[in-house]
Amino acid sequence: xxxxxxxxALILASALFIAPxxxxxxxxxxxxxxxxxxxxxxxxxxxxxxxxxxxWSKQPFGxxxxxxxxxxxxSTVGQLLSSSLVAFGFARFRFPGRDALFILLLATMMxxxxxxxxxxxxxxxxxxxxxxxxxxxVPAYFADAFFVFLLRQYIMTVPMEIDEAARMDGANSFDxxxxxxxxxxxxxxxxxxTFHFMNAWNDYLGPLIFLNDQSKYTLTLGLSMFKGLHxxxxxxxxxxxxxxxxPPLVLFFLAQRYIMDGAVGSSVKG
Amino acid sequence: MDMAYAGxxxxxxxxxxxxxxxHIAPYLFIxxxxxxxxxxxxxxxxxxxxxxxxxWPVVGERTFxxxxxxxxxxxxxxxxxESLWIxxxxxxxxxxxxxxxxxxxxxxxxxxxxxxxFFRTAFYxxxxxxxxxxxxxWSWIYSREYGLLNFMLSLVGIDGPNWLGDPNLAIVxxxxxxxxxxxxxMLILLTGLKAIPKELYEAATISGVPxxxxxxxxxxxxxxxxxxxxxxxxxxxxxxxxxxxxxxTKGGPLGSTYFFAMYVYDNAFKYFDMGYAAAGSWVMFVIxxxxxxxxxxxxxxxxxxxxxxxxxxxxxxx
Amino acid sequence: xxxxxxxxxxxxxxxALTGATTRAEETLRFATWDTDESxxxxxxxxxxxEEKHPGVKVQVEPYADGYDQKLVAAFGAGNPPDxxxxxxxxxxxxxxxxxxxxxxxxxxEIKPDDFPQGLMNTTRVEGKTYGMPSGFTTQVVFYNKDxxxxxxxxxxxxxxxxEDLRAKAAKFRDEANKVYGFAVDAKPDPYDFEQFLWSNGTxxxxxxxxxxxxxxxxxxxxxxxxxxxDMAKSHEAVTLNLGDDTSGGTLxxxxxxxxxxxxxxxxxxxxxxxxxxxxxxLPKFGDHVAHSALGVSAIxxxxxxxxxxxxxxxxxxxxxxxxxxxxxxxxxxxxxxAEAKGMTKDPVYKPFFDILAxxxxxxHAYLKNENWGKIQDNLARAIxxxxxxxGNAKAHLDDAVARSKRLLK
Numbered sequence: 003x004x005x006x007x008x009x010x011a012l013i014l015a016s017a018l019f020i021a022p023x024x025x026x027x028x029x030x031x032x033x034x035x036x037x038x039x040x041x042x043x044x045x046x047x048x049x050x051x052x053x054x055x056x057x058w059s060k061q062p063f064g065x066x067x068x069x070x071x072x073x074x075x076x077s078t079v080g081q082l083l084s085s086s087l088v089a090f091g092f093a094r095f096r097f098p099g100r101d102a103l104f105i106l107l108l109a110t111m112m113x114x115x116x117x118x119x120x121x122x123x124x125x126x127x128x129x130x131x132x133x134x135x136x137x138x139x140v141p142a143y144f145a146d147a148f149f150v151f152l153l154r155q156y157i158m159t160v161p162m163e164i165d166e167a168a169r170m171d172g173a174n175s176f177d178x179x180x181x182x183x184x185x186x187x188x189x190x191x192x193x194x195x196t197f198h199f200m201n202a203w204n205d206y207l208g209p210l211i212f213l214n215d216q217s218k219y220t221l222t223l224g225l226s227m228f229k230g231l232h233x234x235x236x237x238x239x240x241x242x243x244x245x246x247x248x249p250p251l252v253l254f255f256l257a258q259r260y261i262m263d264g265a266v267g268s269s270v271k272g
Numbered sequence: 273m274d275m276a277y278a279g280x281x282x283x284x285x286x287x288x289x290x291x292x293x294x295h296i297a298p299y300l301f302i303x304x305x306x307x308x309x310x311x312x313x314x315x316x317x318x319x320x321x322x323x324x325x326x327x328w329p330v331v332g333e334r335t336f337x338x339x340x341x342x343x344x345x346x347x348x349x350x351x352x353x354e355s356l357w358i359x360x361x362x363x364x365x366x367x368x369x370x371x372x373x374x375x376x377x378x379x380x381x382x383x384x385x386x387x388x389x390f391f392r393t394a395f396y397x398x399x400x401x402x403x404x405x406x407x408x409x410w411s412w413i414y415s416r417e418y419g420l421l422n423f424m425l426s427l428v429g430i431d432g433p434n435w436l437g438d439p440n441l442a443i444v445x446x447x448x449x450x451x452x453x454x455x456x457x458m459l460i461l462l463t464g465l466k467a468i469p470k471e472l473y474e475a476a477t478i479s480g481v482p483x484x485x486x487x488x489x490x491x492x493x494x495x496x497x498x499x500x501x502x503x504x505x506x507x508x509x510x511x512x513x514x515x516x517x518x519x520x521t522k523g524g525p526l527g528s529t530y531f532f533a534m535y536v537y538d539n540a541f542k543y544f545d546m547g548y549a550a551a552g553s554w555v556m557f558v559i560x561x562x563x564x565x566x567x568x569x570x571x572x573x574x575x576x577x578x579x580x581x582x583x584x585x586x587x588x589x590x
Numbered sequence: 591x592x593x594x595x596x597x598x599x600x601x602x603x604x605x606a607l608t609g610a611t612t613r614a615e616e617t618l619r620f621a622t623w624d625t626d627e628s629x630x631x632x633x634x635x636x637x638x639x640e641e642k643h644p645g646v647k648v649q650v651e652p653y654a655d656g657y658d659q660k661l662v663a664a665f666g667a668g669n670p671p672d673x674x675x676x677x678x679x680x681x682x683x684x685x686x687x688x689x690x691x692x693x694x695x696x697x698x699e700i701k702p703d704d705f706p707q708g709l710m711n712t713t714r715v716e717g718k719t720y721g722m723p724s725g726f727t728t729q730v731v732f733y734n735k736d737x738x739x740x741x742x743x744x745x746x747x748x749x750x751x752x753e754d755l756r757a758k759a760a761k762f763r764d765e766a767n768k769v770y771g772f773a774v775d776a777k778p779d780p781y782d783f784e785q786f787l788w789s790n791g792t793x794x795x796x797x798x799x800x801x802x803x804x805x806x807x808x809x810x811x812x813x814x815x816x817x818x819x820d821m822a823k824s825h826e827a828v829t830l831n832l833g834d835d836t837s838g839g840t841l842x843x844x845x846x847x848x849x850x851x852x853x854x855x856x857x858x859x860x861x862x863x864x865x866x867x868x869x870x871x872l873p874k875f876g877d878h879v880a881h882s883a884l885g886v887s888a889i890x891x892x893x894x895x896x897x898x899x900x901x902x903x904x905x906x907x908x909x910x911x912x913x914x915x916x917x918x919x920x921x922x923x924x925x926x927x928a929e930a931k932g933m934t935k936d937p938v939y940k941p942f943f944d945i946l947a948x949x950x951x952x953x954h955a956y957l958k959n960e961n962w963g964k965i966q967d968n969l970a971r972a973i974x975x976x977x978x979x980x981g982n983a984k985a986h987l988d989d990a991v992a993r994s995k996r997l998l999k
Contacts, residue, residue, distance in 0.1 A: 012380055016394035019452070022409045023397055025420060029412070038836075038844045042423055060626075084304040091301025100298070105565070107305060110313050112508050112560040114536060114553040120546065121316035124667040132669060144308020148505065152460065155497040159467055175297045193463055197456065204402035210656040211663050214619065214671075215649050226404050227625045227654045234837070235626070236408070243405035250400040251393065258392045261459075262466055330662045331685035348996060416833045418768075437776075437833020437978070524777065525833065526975055541658050543963045544681050546666070 023247070030054065030240035037236060054245065057238035061224045062216060070220040073138045074202045080143035081198045082191055088145040089153030090179045094165060111147040119211060126212060137212040138205070138220075142198070149194045156190040157183060189261045196257045200250050221246055320550045328547035341551035352552070354527060355535040358443070362531065363510035366447050370506045371499065373451060374458040381458075382465045392462070396455035407519035410449045411436075414520075439528035442521050446529055449516050457502045464498030465491070500571045504564045511560050532556055617647045618900055619671035621664075623657040627858065628919045635913045639904055646900065668894070672901040673908075676890040679715045680960055686720040687891040692902055693719065700906060704924045708950030712886045715957065721888030722909040725920035727854035728882040728949060729785060730941045731755070731873070735866035737762065737848040746849075746870035748944075752817060755849065755873045759826040762848045772827040772849045773838040774818045776977035780966045781883060781954060782853075783973065786814045788881035788952045789874065794969065799958035802994060806969060807987035814875070815976045815983035823980040832977060853885055854920045854942065871941040881952060882945040887920065961997040968993045 029037065031050050036043045092104055126137045160183070168178050184191070209220045225242045228235040299306075324342070327335045345352045381391055398406070413420045414435040422432025435445045468491065476486050492499070514533040517523060523530035523538075536556065540549035622632055629652050636648035651671055653660040658678075664670045665685055676682060693702055702710075705723055713721040731746065738745050743761050746754070759771025780794075787793050792810040795802050805811070821827040828847060830838050842850035843863040850856070851872070860867055872880045889908050891901045907913055914927045921942055922928040933939040956962040972990035976983045 008380060008383060009386075012384065012391050015377065015380075016391055019394050019397055019455075021420075022413060022452075023401070025412065026401075026405070026409055038418065038840060038846075042418070042420060084308075088302045088305040091298050095298035095301070097295070097298040103302065103306075106309070108504070108564060109557075109561050110309065111505070112511075112557055112564065113313070113317060114512060114533065114556055118313070118316040118320065120663055120666040121319035122312065123663040123669075124319075125311075125315060127667045127669045141308060141312050143304065144312060145305040147305075150305060151501060151505075155501050156463075156467075158497060159494075175301070179301070189463060189466075193459065200400055204400075206403055207656075207659075210653070210660060214621075214651045216652065222402050222404065223654075225402065226656070227652065229404065229408075229625075229655055234408075239405060239408055243401065243408075246402060246405070247397075247400050251397070254396055254400065255389060255393050258396075258459075259389055261463060262388070262392075329684075331665050331682060333684075350993070414833065415836055418834070418836055434833040439978075442833070522777070524971075524974060525978060526971060538967075541662055544662065546662075 026240050027244050030057075030237060030244050032237070034237065053237055054241045057228075057235075057241035058245070060235075060238060061227060063221065063224055063242075065217055066219050066221045066224045069135060069218060070203060070222075073135050073220060074199055077139045077142035077202050078195055078198050080139065081146060081149060082195055084143050084145040085149035085194060086153055086184060086187060086191060087179065089150045089157055090183055092150065093154045093157035094175075094178075094183075107147045107150060111151070115207065119207075123211060132212060133214040133218055135213075135218065138202070138208050142202075146198070149198065152194060153187060153190055156187060160186055192257050192261045196250075196254055196261075199253060203246075203250055321554060323547050324551035324554050326547040328545070328550070330544045330546060334547075337547070341548050342555075345548070345551060345555070351527075351530070351535055355530050355532045358528070358530060359511060359513070359532040362443060362447065362513060363507060366450055366510050366513075367503070367506045369447070369451055370454050370457055371502055374454045374461055374502065375499075377454075377458045378462040378465055381462055392459070395458055398452045399455035403515040403519070406449075406453075407516060410445075410516070410520055414445055436521050437525055439526045442525055442529045446513075446516055446520065449520065450513065457506065460498055460502055461495065464495045468494045496571070500567065503571075504567055507563055507567070508560055511556055615645055615647065616897055616900060617649050618673065618897055618904055619649050619651060620904065621651045621653055621657075621661065621671040621674040623653055623675055625652060625654050631917055631919060635908060635916055638913070638916075639907050642907070643900075643903070648904070665892075670892040670894070672895040672897055673889060673891055673904050676721045676888050677712070677886060678956070679713060679720050679888075679890075680956055680962070682890075683715040683718075683720045685893050687893050687895065687898065687901075688718045688720060689722065689891070689902075689905075690719050693722075696906065700909070701926075704926050705909075706923070706925060706946055706950065708884055708946060709886055709923055711950065711953060712884055712957070713888045713890075721890040722905050723886050723923040724889045724908050724914070725887045725917050726923055726946075727885045727920050728942045728945045729782060729851060729853050729872055730882075730945070731849050731851050731870045732842060732856065732860060733849045733868050733870060734842065734845065734847075735868050737845065741848070743848075745868060746873075748871060750870065750873050752873045752875060756821060756826050759821070759849060760824070763825055765825065768828070768846060770825070770828040770847050772821065772851075773830050773841060773847050774822050774827045774977070775830045775838065776822075776974050777831040777970065778973065780970050780973070781956065782885075783883075784952075784955060785872070785881050785883040785949075786875075787811050788949075789872065789878055790814050791875075791878055793952060794955040795958055795962075795965075797953070797958065800998060802965065802998065803991050807984065807991045809984070812983040812987055815973060815987070816981055819976050819980045819983065822977060829977060832974075855885075858919060869938050869941050871945055879948050880945060882949045883954070884946075884949055886923075959998070964997050965994040 028044065028046060030053055032043065032046045032053075033048055033050055036046055092100065092107075122137075123132070126132055129136075131137050131140075164182060164186075165178050168182055173181070204222060205220070206222045206226060209223050210226075213219055213223065221242075225239065225246060228238045228242065325336060325338060327337050327340075377395055381388060381395070384391065401409070412418075416422060416432070416434040416437055419432070419435070421435065425432040433441055436442050472490050472494070473486055476490060481489075512533050513531050514537060517529045517531050517534055518537065521529045523534050532552070533556070536549050536552040539545045539552060620632075620636060622629065624632060629650075633650050636650050640646055640648055657675075661670070661674065661682070665682070670685070676686070679686070693700055709723040709726055710719070713719055713723060733746060735745065741761055743758050746758070755772065762769060762771035764770075784794055787810065790810045790813060792805060792808045794806045794811075796805055818827075822829045828841065830836070830841075838847065838850050838852060839856045839859055841847045842852075842856075843859060845865070849870075872882055874880045889905050891898065891905060895901045909923065911924055911927050911930075914922045914924050915931070921939070922931065922933065928934050928939075928943060934943045955966070959965065968990040969987075972983075972986040975986040975989075979986070
């Protein structure tokens with residue numbers, strides 16, 4: 003009885019979350035005639051699969067894809083390493099200035115991007131990084147406040163005795179981080195990796211500001227280029243959106259089992 | 273580090289070296305962030321603070337005006353107060369809804385076994401869609417004449433309102449669209465729920481503690497760190513809310529969704545008044561920072577950090 | 591960045607260009623807001639330029655929707671593109687290169703008189719010219735001939751008035767199928783909207799840029815606004831942008847409205863929609879002469895461009911007859927090209943050129959006051975409020991004037 007209620011609620015809620023995505027998909031494969039029919043067409047009479055290929059070939063999306071992949075892969079690696087190191091530092095040590103630094107770290111999350119943008123642009127320009135993928139990759143190696151905060155909260159739920167026992171066995175701080183906490187944090191790391199992947203994959207402002215030339219563009223810039231000043235290419239936007247969603251979606255579907263199972267596994271030690 | 277002692281392998285020296293290492297270790301761990309902070313944050317931050325004291329057009333002459341940007345913002349510009357008020361209203365509704373709904377969805381997901389992967393993915397789905405596309409989808413949904421939502425309502429005999437065209441409803445529409453992206457928050461809370469040791473509930477059940485009390489005395493305190501985290505990040509994202517309003521309503525109708533972030537954005541990229549925009553973003557920065565500090569202070573009283581309270585740990589294990 | 595049509599300019603003396611000095615492997619950066627076909631046209635023009643200048647590479651940088659953000663960041667950091675599309679001269683002119691001396695020097699090649707005066711006006715700030723027009727559009731009314739035939743409504747004629755348009759529009763109203771005669775925009779671009787004030791004998795702001803009271807909120811202005819609100823109220827027209835993102839172009843292409851006021855940028859889409867359509871001039875307000883807003887895409891050089899000489903060669907090529915003739919997505923800025931293509935006689939294009947001739951007197955408001963961007967937002971709100979209220983224009987415009995007072999100092 004309780005289960006039935008639970009599943010009914012979940013099915014209803016998930017329908018609300020999926021419906022717009024279904025609509026996007028349907029929009030992508032509709033003929034232009036059915037696009038604006040009223041009442042709306044929920045099940046197209048013809049399925050125009052070629053709309054996907056057509057949208058993809060309207061711009062050099064192959065190049066965009068390569069660029070997006072380079073950014074996402076390299077920045078994710080950097081983010082995982084740097085954020086977990088920093089989070090461990092904040093979670094497991096008492097040191098002069100720790101609280102002040104941590105508040106500073108939190109504060110950096112609250113800086114509106116608009117105003118950081120021009121100084122950052124000037125800096126990257128001096129480094130000769132404009133119109134390269136570096137501004138989108140390198141900062142990830144210097145830890146992101148959101149992820150540090152998330153991982154720190156996670157580490158703090160792990161009992162201190164585990165560290166102390168390891169230290170008694172002669173492990174140094176790095177060992178404790180590398181051999182004990184990194185594996186324990188795995189679920190949270192997968193979460194961070196997934197979040198970072200989504201952010202980097204969907205980032206629009208960064209690529210917009212730092213990249214100039216179409217051979218350097220990422221997928222989101224390509225998507226935004228279907229939105230012209232006066233005309234919007236709805237079918238292409240929908241088609242590219244569907245394609246753009248697939249990699250993160252698959253990744254997430256695979257990762258979430260791991261996040262959840264891992265979390266269950268780690269709780270045994272409690 | 274302490275090269276002077278390198279040759280003398282006395283016990284004291286070794287202890288001293290270990291202690292130096294202990295002092296330096298934390299800084300080594302956090303050094304990536306410190307470097308990043310210096311290079312990618314502090315510099316730009318001070319730069320923008322400087323800008324806020326100038327009349328700083330994008331191109332052309334820059335003039336030092338002292339606190340004039342702030343003064344004129346507080347005393348002469350009705351847009352400033354209007355947009356701030358709209359943002360506060362938005363945050364006051366969005367933040368609690370975001371957390372409560374995420375919490376209940378997470379709680380439901382925590383209790384299902386069958387098809388849990390499917391449900392988790394479904395709830396997270398909107399979060400993987402990029403902003404440009406997201407807004408396009410919502411404009412299809414909300415469209416008064418041709419929209420999906422009003423079509424659905426018409427099927428059950430309701431004459432749908434003009435969601436984005438009515439100054440009272442537009443902000444509601446934006447809150448709904450924003451809540452649609454709660455997948456990230458839900459996921460963080462779900463990870464937190466999964467990490468609560470099952471033994472706690474088992475023990476409580478054996479002792480006859482009722483379900484509501486388990487929720488109140490086990491789930492909520494144990495989830496505390498994650499709840500605080502999502503609370504603070506929700507406040508931040510509420511104040512920085514820009515994309516949806518910018519693309520979906522352009523701040524309208526009649527300025528009813530003209531958020532503070534948009535006010536800052538317009539000053540920078542529409543009116544090209546970088547100094548004024550910098551001042552605006554500093555105001556936003558200070559407000560959000562103050563709110564977050566209040567939340568942290570207030571939470572310190574009741575949030576349970578297992579790793580930090582060693583005394584309690586010791587007692588429990590004994 | 592509204593106003594820009596997508597266009598390019600043709601090339602004048604190709605011979606002179608071949609004589610231009612070129613250095614090995616130079617990269618010229620050219621920024622544009624265009625996407626899609628218009629972008630492809632510009633890339634083709636850039637290719638042509640490269641062919642004529644061996645060793646030069648033109649890097650076309652399409653910023654699309656992010657044009658201003660991108661340009662602001664680039665100028666702010668002192669790393670702007672050499673050459674860029676431009677319309678908002680008052681905001682950027684201090685970092686653009688004045689072109690008057692160059693134009694005078696190369697006048698034989700450029701033939702400045704070939705450019706209609708109205709177009710050149712839009713690239714001038716404080717008496718100096720900062721850009722060469724490369725494409726333009728005026729505003730017209732597209733109408734669906736099939737719908738007119740089916741409804742038995744007489745097609746619009748030259749010299750028609752708004753009264754005529756309203757009478758025709760009323761005959762198409764079919765609320766069950768959401769079909770209307772016309773569409774009015776609750777959030778029109780104020781830049782384009784000023785054409786209706788001009789056409790009714792007023793303007794947003796005095797010519798010295800110091801007074802809006804009695805202009806923006808004049809009775810003539812309120813009359814215009816109330817008329818559009820009344821069209822919405824009486825359902826002669828569907829209202830756009832009132833909680834609805836569906837564009838007028840989409841409705842027109844879908845056969846949901848019979849008449850659609852727009853510009854060149856809609857034409858390609860309408861052609862593709864595959865029905866018979868005609869182009870009528872903007873209607874008149876009574877006996878007044880109709881004026882049109884001018885959407886001009888000009889091309890400018892950054893003051894500290896890395897390759898100023900090459901940039902100027904590129905600008906000249908971009909506005910040369912050869913390049914202007916390649917632009918099929920907007921209208922030729924050179925009279926000679928328009929005539930050579932027979933466009934001034936073609937019934938589809940003629941209305942665009944006819945109204946250009948009567949639109950060279952008025953200067954767009956943004957060229958008159960540096961705070962216009964902010965004033966304009968108050969005005970836009972008054973227009974929107976009138977459309978929501980379905981009337982009461984005078985009160986809303988008065989409010990906009992009151993809110994804008996502090997910006998006039």
